[in-house]
Amino acid sequence: MRTSKYLIEGPIPAAFVSKELSGHHSKTSAGAHACFLGQVRDDQVDGKRVTGIEYSAYGAMVDTVVQAIKDQLFKEFSDLICLHIYHSTGLVQSGEISLVVMVSSGHRKQSFAALEKCVELIKEKLPIWKKEFFSDGTSRWIQ
């Protein structure tokens, strides 16, 4: 199945975030970059610890949905300059990064607001599923 340019296999390394940020030096009209990093948490469930999460995605639909999210946010936030979304697929261990959202705007206020809105829209609309893996080797889909 076709994948998506917004999906990254495995955890997203810190170096990737740094490289993305470096790519913004040319956007000199931006006065603010706001960044959200989602990390896999080692929740305890019924005495078992979450060791990792396996993400699966409907890649072709992710492309469609991310474009719709971008269109919505650029319409809503006039100061927005650029917006980047990256989500992991496959296995990501606890403590590793599975979601990166970067928002740039002329001034700080809209970068904070657009970032929060973007993360909420991702949670609501992105066709991605996760399966928790536990310390005893069992697993379950998160609904």
Added chain:
Amino acid sequence: MATVNLIYFGSVMDITGTNSETIDAPATLNELNAWLISRYPGLSVISYRLSVNRQLITDNRQLVNGDEIALLPPFAGG
């Protein structure tokens, strides 16, 4: 009769035992959904939505050759 591609995700895939299949579908999306539930009874006890060609669909519609229909359990990204 339309030939359509079915794609299954998350907990739906555990019920169907496969992540995709191509079938000769009934005329409409509602009829297809009923056919799926009779073929995979486990679908009747879980929550899922349907997309056609990567758009979520809540109403009934005619199916056409080459449609890509996905069964989508509740999203859990992030």
